[in-house]
Amino acid sequence: MFNRVATIYIASSDIIMKIAEKKEKEVMILEELFYPINLGHDTFSSSAVTFEKIKNLNQAINNFKKIAEEYQVEKIKVFATAALREALNKDYIIYQIKNNNNLNIEIFSNVEEHQLIYQGIRNTNKNLKGDNLFAYIGTGSLGIAVTNQNYIVKSQSITLGSLKINEILKGLQHKTDEFHIVIDGYLSGYIYNLDLFIKKLNINNFYASGKEIELIAKLAGITRKSNNFNISRASFYRLYNDVKSKTPKQLLEKYDLGEVEAETLLPSMTIYKNLMNLTQSSQIIGSTVTIETEVIRNMLFDNRHRELKKQSFKNIIASSRSVAKKYNYNQEHAETIEKIALDIFDALKERFQLSEKERVLLQAAVILHDIGKYMNLKKHYEHSYYLIRNSDIADLNSYDKNIIAHISLNHSQSSTTNLKIKDNTLKNHSDRVLIAKLTAILKIADSLDKSHKEPFSELEINLEENELELIINTEKDIFLEKWAFSNKSRIFKEIFGIDVSLNKKNTLL
Structure with missing residues (x-):
């Protein structure tokens, strides 16, 4: 195992580098850097990443690698999720990054991506009781798991995330004042099968993870006190009712959001609304778990591999x-x-x-x-x-x-x-x-x-x-x-x- 490592995560809207080291039994983040690059827009709208963005991606990774080497890290791990996983030209991108930076890219499957999130939620909530629903909304995928006590008894990975929904349906947005109903209708086919299974259970705890749930908590005025934060149904619906009545441009201006955040806020809230309504939970328990941090933990702690396996x-x-x-x-x-x-x-x-x-x-x-x-x-x-x-x-x-x-x-x-x-x-x-x-x-x-x-x-x-x-x-x-x-x-x-x-x-x- 290593003592100091770096991860470079090629996400849908950013490239994220984290440099971390082991401090007793915890992870200490030494540096966290972001490079905005909307690869997901290309992949989800045209199925391939453009030449210009591949060039920028290569340069960003090269710069991140130099910074990581200055920290004398023992290992750099580069990985990607939906933005590259679904790109038809991903093999050429992997080849170029290897050739230009001498770094291999691991592309996580839907299942692997969601496993990392679930393991993080379980590790920060060790005394789970009864039936629980875990949900992770990425920009290009949705992961759902039902746990009984601490075991996952049902899971589903769907190639449907907030940015992907927006790219698929955004051509309809200017044609209706009730775009949230369009999103609800689009989601209904996916939610129906979950409804048949989940409503048979008595799920009182709904855990959610991802950038979107953290943004929702921030906009709802919820402050984080630990690894989790609680968004009540009432707080969620107050925000949802405001968001559904506004265009992305209006959301951007009112809440001071980035362009991608403004475009994905309504799709992500609509997914969470549908999932919450399958449960008896009075709140969404938001988790600060991220894929990058879980990858880092697995790199730094050898015994964690055995426990997780x-x-x-x-x-x-x-x-x-x-x-x-x-x-x-x-x-x-x-x-x-x-x-x-x-x-x-x-x-x-x-x-x-x-x-x-x-x-x-x-x-x-x-x-x-x-x-x-x-x-x-x-x-x-x-x-x-x-x-x-x-x-x-x-x-x-x-x-x-x-x-x-x-x-x-x-x-x-x-x-x-x-x-x-x-x-x-x-x-x-x-x-x-x-x-x-x-x-x-x-x-x-x-x-x-x-x-x-x-x-x-x-x-x-x-x-x-x-x-x-x-x-x-x-x-x-x-x-x-x-x-x-x-x-x-x-x-x-x-x-x-x-x-x-x-x-x-x-x-x-």
Whole structure:
């Protein structure tokens, strides 16, 4: 880990550099610099950043790099979100910055961007109780998460932010005196699906983060006393009713705003209004958490990586259970084979160098593998694949979700030669092996509860040099499980290169 670092964040309206160092267990910001450059306007209106702005971007990063070097930082991290993520010419921009400044740019996905914010909100609010709603409005994306206690059980990332809404709809603004109704109508399709889920819960706490919520608090006359600030419904609506009646030019003049702030204020307030109305919260709890500060914390504190990874794994499992419940999964069966699968994994992990991340992917796949039965029992694994690919699962990026979907797709295949890979991005050797390994374990576990009646009370696992022996303790007839095991064990032998046997305690099957 490092003691002094710099981050350069390429945001939609600014480039932000922060230089920070570790001071005991806290982060001390030594320097914070901004360079205004509205990349989001180009990306969200024409899908590409102009030559002139790329030139200015390169120069600004070069200047920031020189300042960071004067501070003798040990590491400079450059990252970007929606403004570059959605630009069609982002690859050329990345190439130019690398060539001109010898710096790599990491472009965060929607999921990664929102994960950073959620981790910051959780860390500054450690005693979360009941159901809570987290929201982060960026200029180009919207992230929403529902937590139960301290675990994220539902999350959604939408490529829709305040500046993006303005760029999409601003051609309509001069045609109506009720532009807020136009924005409400545009948002309704996105809010509807959230409404179905969130209104089933009893959400009393609504946490929000982002530049926009800090601006709203400032305009509402709210002063920050700690990491959070509270905006009551009454204060919010007083400001909203004033903002919705004014044009961006009028807002700019009345509140002394910048041009981008004036253009994005109404869209961001309309999003917050809709989200707040899905909850019973009497206020919006604004958070001062920023992406830059969270990136800095992760760079400076090694133990934080481990803690966040552990928390992220818990979120994945909690969210997977939430998705499975939505599709009326057989919870008892899933929990039975989940324990079996994880016990087998743990017996194999040291010898076959299986990682903790792979364990979590297996666990999520076990929970979700049968959800396709909600749609149709026939070829349910195909439906499971589709539902997993198209579900929002907290803290899972698209690659990991794709792996889980393919494990579920293949849990009915008899051999590695029949392995189905539907996505061309997963056709390299390591992806196929990972899917096959975890599928093999799932298939063995699934076969041991083929009757869905928990046929044994105890499972003993012995890993020998050339064999994995499973010994079960039961008085029940397990004819069906024996038959399923013999059919489903072939892929295990093919991928791990060892035999696998099923024995009844003190009795050879």
